[in-house]
Amino acid sequence: MDNTVNTTASLNTAHSLENSLFLRACRRQPTDATPIWLMRQAGRYMVEYRRLREKHTILEMIKTPELACEVTLQPINAFDLDAAIIFADILPPLEGMGLELDFIKGEGPTIYNPIRNEADVERLRVLPPEETLRFTLDAIKLARQELDLRGIPLIGFSGAPFTLASYAIEGGSSRNRIQVKNMMMSQPAMWHTLMTKLSEVAGHYLLAQAHAGAQVIQLFDSWAGELSAYDYENFVLPYSRHAIEIASQSGVPIIHFGTGTSGMLKLIQAAGGDVIGVDWRIDLAQAWQILGDNVSVQGNLDPVTLFADWDALEARSRHILDSVHGKPGHIFNLGHGILPETPVDNVRRLVDFVHEYSQKLRTTA
Amino acid sequence: MDNTVNTTASLNTAHSLENSLFLRACRRQPTDATPIWLMRQAGRYMVEYRRLREKHTILEMIKTPELACEVTLQPINAFDLDAAIIFADILPPLEGMGLELDFIKGEGPTIYNPIRNEADVERLRVLPPEETLRFTLDAIKLARQELDLRGIPLIGFSGAPFTLASYAIEGGSSRNRIQVKNMMMSQPAMWHTLMTKLSEVAGHYLLAQAHAGAQVIQLFDSWAGELSAYDYENFVLPYSRHAIEIASQSGVPIIHFGTGTSGMLKLIQAAGGDVIGVDWRIDLAQAWQILGDNVSVQGNLDPVTLFADWDALEARSRHILDSVHGKPGHIFNLGHGILPETPVDNVRRLVDFVHEYSQKLRTTA
Numbered sequence: 001m002d003n004t005v006n007t008t009a010s011l012n013t014a015h016s017l018e019n020s021l022f023l024r025a026c027r028r029q030p031t032d033a034t035p036i037w038l039m040r041q042a043g044r045y046m047v048e049y050r051r052l053r054e055k056h057t058i059l060e061m062i063k064t065p066e067l068a069c070e071v072t073l074q075p076i077n078a079f080d081l082d083a084a085i086i087f088a089d090i091l092p093p094l095e096g097m098g099l100e101l102d103f104i105k106g107e108g109p110t111i112y113n114p115i116r117n118e119a120d121v122e123r124l125r126v127l128p129p130e131e132t133l134r135f136t137l138d139a140i141k142l143a144r145q146e147l148d149l150r151g152i153p154l155i156g157f158s159g160a161p162f163t164l165a166s167y168a169i170e171g172g173s174s175r176n177r178i179q180v181k182n183m184m185m186s187q188p189a190m191w192h193t194l195m196t197k198l199s200e201v202a203g204h205y206l207l208a209q210a211h212a213g214a215q216v217i218q219l220f221d222s223w224a225g226e227l228s229a230y231d232y233e234n235f236v237l238p239y240s241r242h243a244i245e246i247a248s249q250s251g252v253p254i255i256h257f258g259t260g261t262s263g264m265l266k267l268i269q270a271a272g273g274d275v276i277g278v279d280w281r282i283d284l285a286q287a288w289q290i291l292g293d294n295v296s297v298q299g300n301l302d303p304v305t306l307f308a309d310w311d312a313l314e315a316r317s318r319h320i321l322d323s324v325h326g327k328p329g330h331i332f333n334l335g336h337g338i339l340p341e342t343p344v345d346n347v348r349r350l351v352d353f354v355h356e357y358s359q360k361l362r363t364t365a
Numbered sequence: 366m367d368n369t370v371n372t373t374a375s376l377n378t379a380h381s382l383e384n385s386l387f388l389r390a391c392r393r394q395p396t397d398a399t400p401i402w403l404m405r406q407a408g409r410y411m412v413e414y415r416r417l418r419e420k421h422t423i424l425e426m427i428k429t430p431e432l433a434c435e436v437t438l439q440p441i442n443a444f445d446l447d448a449a450i451i452f453a454d455i456l457p458p459l460e461g462m463g464l465e466l467d468f469i470k471g472e473g474p475t476i477y478n479p480i481r482n483e484a485d486v487e488r489l490r491v492l493p494p495e496e497t498l499r500f501t502l503d504a505i506k507l508a509r510q511e512l513d514l515r516g517i518p519l520i521g522f523s524g525a526p527f528t529l530a531s532y533a534i535e536g537g538s539s540r541n542r543i544q545v546k547n548m549m550m551s552q553p554a555m556w557h558t559l560m561t562k563l564s565e566v567a568g569h570y571l572l573a574q575a576h577a578g579a580q581v582i583q584l585f586d587s588w589a590g591e592l593s594a595y596d597y598e599n600f601v602l603p604y605s606r607h608a609i610e611i612a613s614q615s616g617v618p619i620i621h622f623g624t625g626t627s628g629m630l631k632l633i634q635a636a637g638g639d640v641i642g643v644d645w646r647i648d649l650a651q652a653w654q655i656l657g658d659n660v661s662v663q664g665n666l667d668p669v670t671l672f673a674d675w676d677a678l679e680a681r682s683r684h685i686l687d688s689v690h691g692k693p694g695h696i697f698n699l700g701h702g703i704l705p706e707t708p709v710d711n712v713r714r715l716v717d718f719v720h721e722y723s724q725k726l727r728t729t730a
Binding site (some may be wrong): 177181185228229231264283286308316341 | 627
């Protein structure tokens with residue numbers, strides 16, 4: 001795998017890719033229909049994924065570029081999606097820093113040596129992503145070769161500094177996040193050192209993914225919504241901004257997404273991003289009004305809606321599309337990752353409905 | 366226990382109670398200092414509670430008026446709180462409807478016979494709270510006798526229809542609430558029948574608590590924040606409103622609280638309430654601006670802040686008080702229930718700080 005092949009391939013299809021629904025929407029340019037992709041679209045709800053997963057661990061799939069590429073393409077082969085997202089996880093950047101990461105069945109991600117004191121923070125390494133996360137960069141190059149032929153853009157991503165810190169300190173998922181918040185509140189100097197390192201790692205990882213060929217990059221702050229606006233603004237925003245500033249050297253559009261952040265969307269936006277991801281806990285049109293017209297929005301169907309009857313799913317999807325009536329800059333997505341048991345048929349119908357209905361909406365507007 | 370005793374007692378102290386910080390703030394009248402109480406203030410973080418809990422199950426403590434009264438008074442004896450809340454739970458109304466409720470160690474509330482189909486919904490009974498929840502009404506009468514002597518108002522409460530439905534259908538806590546949302550979305554007629562019954566039960570339970578002597582009642586919608594604004598507005602708001610309309614026949618102030626509702630505060634308010642409870646995921650002053658001046662607000666310190674150093678706890682409490690600078694109608698509280706391992710000393714310091722600092726704020730304004 002070398003850059004030359006990839007660059008040639010992308011030049012060949014540059015025109016169609018550059019004018020794809022998704023990339024145009026990221027730039028707030030008008031489109032004939034609303035683009036759609038789904039967070040965690042390469043995942044357990046697909047039988048193709050589960051078959052591969054029977055033979056490999058999650059980390060094997062992430063770290064073998066051919067497998068990661070294959071999984072990335074599975075939903076693209078199955079549905080008329082407007083973007084692919086590289087198969088990876090928000091947490092591998094922590095491994096490169098010296099933390100031992102594993103995915104345990106039924107428990108989710110686990111860090112065997114979580115950060116507990118200043119020495120732990122000092123020990124964390126900040127290395128170039130080409131050294132620690134080359135597997136994902138290689139997977140991006142492979143996937144781009146395939147996707148360029150189809151004119152589909154590819155998204156790279158990383159966990160945001162606070163979400164990385166949550167896992168690094170708690171050692172896994174945590175109901176109340178007492179340890180991470182306590183370090184943030186009670187040990188500001190240690191917190192600053194930690195968050196500076198995490199923002200450097202996340203920022204350079206996103207930058208490297210763009211250089212490897214991702215046309216769009218997304219910063220996932222899954223746990224930002226557990227913070228007060230005060231704590232987000234003073235102890236998290238500066239580090240997310242730093243990561244985004246590093247990543248934006250690439251020039252590619254950046255999506256900034258956090259769950260549960262309905263009450264602090266302006267702060268999320270202040271940290272940066274060309275597209276703000278919005279979860280389902282706020283009306284999308286209202287969220288866009290708060291954010292203003294100089295930004296694209298991504299969202300915001302409740303993932304559980306995909307379990308409902310088609311009539312109910314259609315009504316809620318239609319409501320979202322109606323509420324922003326084809327305004328340039330809307331990317332349809334779920335408000336969070338697609339759930340493991342989601343019926344595949346509803347996914348197919350949703351993707352087609354969003355295209356068809358949003359196209360009709362534009363011609364009758 | 367009869368009503369006469371209780372009524373006499375409350376008449377004796379009516380003046381001071383009526384002019385208590387808490388009741389005045391519920392009515393948006395000026396106060397010399399900001400009142401404070403803490404959600405779940407009678408709970409596991411107190412050694413007095415844990416000692417009693419060693420000898421009794423949670424349901425025994427709820428269903429024995431003398432024990433419930435004792436637990437209600439524990440935090441009042443320990444801290445300078447401005448209101449007591451009757452020791453009970455949001456879920457016992459479900460028991461009276463025919464569901465088998467238990468609290469299992471480590472798992473929280475469990476319903477052994479959750480609602481799965483139309484016959485289950487039809488079977489649910491709507492009985493007068495005097496028949497099904499008399500233990501809590503009696504506990505309120507007992508607690509009022511004690512509290513009247515100290516001039517401390519008492520809060521009664523119930524789970525809101527959606528939160529009750531969540532537990533009734535899921536059978537316990539649930540990460541994604543797929544079953545309850547699926548019934549809501551895919552079976553609107555069954556949902557309507559269920560939610561009508563739940564709103565009748567919750568409304569009449571709150572009304573009976575006010576008649577038994579609670580000076581304020583709170584509707585807890587712990588899970589409302591898991592819904593989209595669309596679903597809340599169409600499938601939940603009408604039923605919360607119905608419960609609040611029934612309860613408001615009492616004439617006592619009503620607090621309406623939901624977690625994770627930063628993006629739909631106007632909808633929560635539209636369902637009713639003299640005081641809107643706000644969790645910590647939005648700046649309190651911003652929340653009050655969204656709600657407007659015709660309502661009191663309660664909140665909104667992140668409960669995890671109580672685990673931090675005093676300096677960090679003070680800074681965040683001061684920020685909340687500064688942001689609304691003594692405006693009549695603010696009741697200081699946590700953004701959700703106090704956590705089991707909370708250090709008691711921080712609770713004491715917080716309560717005293719809120720009184721002292723908010724008093725100073727008023728004299729220097």
